[in-house]
Structures are given as structure tokens and as C-alpha cells.
Amino acid sequence: MPFDGATKPKTCIIGAGCSGFTMAKRLKDYGIPYDCFEMSDDIGGNWYYKNPNGASSCYQSLHIDTSKWRLAFEDYPVPEDWPDFPHHAQLLQYFHDYVDHFGLRETITFNTAVTDVEDLPGGRWKVTLSTGESREYDAVIVANGHHWDPRMPEYPGSFDGYQVHSHNYTDPFEPFDFRGKRAMVVGGGNSAMDISSELSQKPLADRLFISMRRGVWVMPKYMDGQPADKAVLPAWLPSKIGRALARKKIKKTIGMMEDYGLPKPDHEPLDGHPSVSGEFLTRVGCGDISPKPGIERLDGDGVVFTDGTREKIDAIVWATGYNVTFPFLKQDDLTPKENVFPLFKRMVKPGRETIFFLGLAQPLPTLVNFAEQQSKLVAAALNGDYAFPSESEMDRITEEDEKQHLGHFYDSPRHRMQVDFNLYCRDLMKEIERGAKRARVVA
Numbered sequence: 001m002p003f004d005g006a007t008k009p010k011t012c013i014i015g016a017g018c019s020g021f022t023m024a025k026r027l028k029d030y031g032i033p034y035d036c037f038e039m040s041d042d043i044g045g046n047w048y049y050k051n052p053n054g055a056s057s058c059y060q061s062l063h064i065d066t067s068k069w070r071l072a073f074e075d076y077p078v079p080e081d082w083p084d085f086p087h088h089a090q091l092l093q094y095f096h097d098y099v100d101h102f103g104l105r106e107t108i109t110f111n112t113a114v115t116d117v118e119d120l121p122g123g124r125w126k127v128t129l130s131t132g133e134s135r136e137y138d139a140v141i142v143a144n145g146h147h148w149d150p151r152m153p154e155y156p157g158s159f160d161g162y163q164v165h166s167h168n169y170t171d172p173f174e175p176f177d178f179r180g181k182r183a184m185v186v187g188g189g190n191s192a193m194d195i196s197s198e199l200s201q202k203p204l205a206d207r208l209f210i211s212m213r214r215g216v217w218v219m220p221k222y223m224d225g226q227p228a229d230k231a232v233l234p235a236w237l238p239s240k241i242g243r244a245l246a247r248k249k250i251k252k253t254i255g256m257m258e259d260y261g262l263p264k265p266d267h268e269p270l271d272g273h274p275s276v277s278g279e280f281l282t283r284v285g286c287g288d289i290s291p292k293p294g295i296e297r298l299d300g301d302g303v304v305f306t307d308g309t310r311e312k313i314d315a316i317v318w319a320t321g322y323n324v325t326f327p328f329l330k331q332d333d334l335t336p337k338e339n340v341f342p343l344f345k346r347m348v349k350p351g352r353e354t355i356f357f358l359g360l361a362q363p364l365p366t367l368v369n370f371a372e373q374q375s376k377l378v379a380a381a382l383n384g385d386y387a388f389p390s391e392s393e394m395d396r397i398t399e400e401d402e403k404q405h406l407g408h409f410y411d412s413p414r415h416r417m418q419v420d421f422n423l424y425c426r427d428l429m430k431e432i433e434r435g436a437k438r439a440r441v442v443a
Helices: 019-028 089-099 190-199 241-256 282-284 368-381 391-406 423-443
Strands: 011-014 034-037 114-119 123-129 134-137 137-144 156-157 162-165 182-186 207-211 290-291 297-298 302-305 309-312 315-318 354-357 362-364 419-420
Touching: 011 019, 011 134, 019 034, 019 089, 019 190, 019 368, 182 190, 182 309, 190 207, 190 282, 190 315, 282 290, 354 368, 354 423, 362 423, 368 423, 391 419, 391 423, 419 423
Parallel strands: 011 034, 011 137, 137 354, 156 297, 162 315, 182 207, 182 315, 207 290, 362 419
Antiparallel strands: 114 123, 123 134, 297 302, 302 309
């Protein structure tokens, strides 16, 4: 059902994290009526420390790995006195300031979860809430995030010690005291880098191991005295050439991972989602972090690794990523399989142009203001200013986009929604222009 602009479609936004509230702001600007439902008692999503909804993975020491220059919203600058890489409390306060500045808070219904989204005729939707109430909408916007359903690996054997997924790790002392313990972090992503660097400090864990199934490239936060993500290649430079230049610079700056005692990556820099840490490589070089290969089996009070070695372990932090799930969507075609969920411009399933998925990507460098860009297409479509191409054309474009964004990455659940932020946004603006021309033809 295309939106013709003659009537404003009533819209439901699920979630009030940075994706949900920036979408709400865009709809408010367009005068499109909406309800925004948030299962927690406040905004912020993942960046709300100790969020009572249990869906936040924010630990006490967390600083964002994206510099302030790359995460700011277009129409609301970050505070001038911020450090280059703000603490999670600063980012959350920025979110609160944004929501209050644009008068969005009163439009959000808190402590109310969406429990079911059912199909109605004509592409409309029946939304059921945790209060038991049901409401009907012309469009639904899914902004519930994808870092809340922890993925736990399975290994032979059993482990007698303390285990926690990084999602539920908050600090080195509560609910488990890591001081004096032999601890192990499993994984090679940003959370694994941060948590292992924190726990490896000598007043804390007695020994800190990190188990990685494969080598990863660990990128510094700074290069040439500037936040690394401030370096942006010219738009006219082909991606392949840009990556080659960046790889050369990265290797010259940080050297080879195996020189630090880490497993040698089986891919080039930027052929995998980079892990970013200003501390991890130094901790490894100082001997505070002991690298281990993948796990062969769990062994009571220890772990046996694929190289045959065994270590006595008191506690394991599983930094092993997340499943992409939408518990309120029961439709098979709207259910990701193994984190595979191809969408037109990472937002729309062809034939389902009245439900939009926001922030459902792994963008470089940041997810914070990603949905703010996506909201431009969504609002234009709902307002009748943008018309989608045919389903076959959407499928073709999606296939091309996936090759462009994913083709150079090795296959992994964390790479199945990977996009280059700058490239994505350039393509998105062009698509909005094309959609505007289609809308004028239809009118």
C-alpha cells in the first residue's frame, strides 16, 4: 500500500533508543502522527546503564569507540567540552538533552512493551501492548535494537566456575568479584577488548586469558595524533583503492598482530569488522593479557584449548555477540535466520513496504546516528514524497548492495549486516531522490 500523502498514516515506533527517538523527531517534523512505545522507564536503550528492562549491555567503564565528531546528530551538536571519546553517561545525557530539546519525551509511552505485531488487510497492522491493549496502525517502525539477545556458544563438557555473557557484565566487583581470580574472556570484538583490558589490571584478576577462534585486527583509537575515524577518504575514490591505502597505513602504524603474540588474522585489515581499543595491544605486550586459541572443551575447573593446552579458570566472560530477534514478530518472512536478514536499504522487505527496520546494521564507524539518516527515507515514504521501486527492482538493488558492503568480509554473524556508513548514506540520499521522482510520476 503506497502512501499518497493525502492522509497522514498513523505510525507505531517500537523502542526509544537513539534509533527510535530520532525517528520520532523526524515524524514530528513532518506532522505525521505516531505512538512510540518503550519497555523501559526511560529513553537511551543500550546506553542506559543498568537499564531496568534488562536489555542494555552497558558496563560501568564503557566509553564509546566512535569519536564525538562522528556520532553527533545533524541538528543537535555534541557539547564542546566533551572528550574525543565520551563515557556512556555523557552519551546518555546527550540523548536526554536531544529528546527534551525537541519536545519528544511527552510523545513516548514508557514501561510499555510491544508484545505482538499482526498483519491486517491492506498492509496495516494490529499492535498488542504489554498492558493488554491493542491498537491499529498504518505503519510500524521497528527500532528495538540488535544488541540485547546474547548469543552463547556451545562446547563439549561443563564448567564449574562463574560464567557471564558480556551483555550482563557491569563491573569487576559485582555480582562477581574478579579480584585474585583466573579469568578468561572469549571473543575478539570491542567488548572483549574492553573487558579483558579492564580485568587484566594487576589489582584485579590474578591471570587474564583471552580465547579467540581466529585472529582479528585491533585498531587504535588514535592515528597521527587524531581520532582514527576522523580520517575520511574522498567520495570519488573507489572503495577498493581506498581500502588498499587504508590497509597499508594500518599495518605501518600498528604492525602485525602475531608480533604481539596474538593469532595471525586470516584476512586483511578492513576485511572484517575491526575491533577498536586504545589499550588492548599494550596489555598484551605487557603480559597482562595471555592470548589463547579457540576452546576445545570445558573441563570442570578449567578449559582445554584447540592447541591441547589446559588452563585452570575461575570465571569466563563470553563476549560472543548477539542474535538478531524480534519477539513481537511471528511472521516467518520477518524473522532473521542466523542473523541473515537482507533488506532494501537495510530497512524494508520487498512487498512489506509498511514496516520499517531501523538501525538493523553494523555500520562503520557508528550506529548512534545511523537511524537518523534512515529516518529521512522513512518519513518521505510515509508522507507520500517517496515511492519504492518494484519488488523485483528492490531485490536486485538489495543484492548489489549486499555485495558492495559485505563482499570483502569473511562470513560471520557479525558481518551479515555490515555497511560502510559514508557509502551507505551517499547511496541512501540518491535513492531518496529517485523515489521522489517516482512519487511525482505516480501523482
